[in-house]
Amino acid sequence: MAPTTCLRIPFLPARGRSANVNAPPSWLPRRLSLKSSATNGPFTSADVMGADWKGLKVAYQGCAGAYSEAAAKKAYPNCEAVPCEHFDTAFQAVQNWVVDRAVLPLENSLGGSIHRNYDLLVQHSLHIVGEVRLEVHHCLLANPGVKIENLKSVMSHPQALAQCEHTLTGLGIEHREAVDDTAGAAKIVAEHMVQDTGAIASSLAAKLYGLDVLAENIQDGKNNVTRFMMLARKPNILRNDRPFKTSIVFSLEEGHGQLFRALGVFAQRKINLTKIESRPHKERPLRVSDDCSSLLKNFDYLFYVDLEASMADPKIQNALGNLKEFATFLRVLGSYPTNVNEP
């Protein structure tokens, strides 16, 4: 679904992967020049609690009233939140200097990882500069006068549909329609004045699009939390004076105990791992197994790991130096303060 005010791609010349992402392109209009471009160094100061982000443009996926918009405003209070049609649009908007930051979901406590954003992280050269967690309270919305028993279908973002699966089945609503974002679903239901289709979205979306809230807190678990990453063109200035996380991605040779050995470099140094995710290596998905049988091909994987330490910590620098000795690929995606704007 394409809310008309959303950023879409391609709308500006894309920059090659090898381009220097820290320099504004020559075609950049002056009015789009960034607050952060005034700083000289290759780093940005850590995006921390209490700062006023007035004037900062922050991309999010979806349209007004989406949870991602709330997350962008939680991460950067007073910022200008810029809606984008797709996750890639938000990545490109940062990379092409159209906006200063992006806030995008990485995982949800009920629905799990948002794999698309893991894949996009390695396809772009942006840095994770922070993370923010948002409690997600889904509501069942419908046009005024429509009752739950009139609903044959429900429309929402696939993650939101997954998070409410049992409740919807319990309500006898069998048909689901997936769209790009929760608020977009509310907008469609309102604009088309449908009487047999509801939307799963926030109470804010209900207000924005003039829908009734038929049921609140319909997610399949009391605690429904989505973790969002904050993305920038420059990495953070490294600090070691507050809780930091470091996110890395790596791949390994095929063989016994390779992953065990990789994770061992952190265990040996008592570095805590908070998350591990694996994704097929899109550029070389298949590899022949050790016994050279051409029939036996295994998937090659990228491993994404979050570490509870700052890159400023010599322990982590040491561990990554060790991992680099045998990893076939290694990239630091970002080192950032945990849970920005949480008490």
Ligand SMILES: O=C(O)C(=O)C[C@]1(C(=O)O)C=C[C@@H](O)C=C1
């Ligand atoms: O559709 C929205 O409102 C979003 O912000 C997207 C999204 C997601 O991608 O997971 C964000 C938080 C919720 O978990 C449900 C959907």
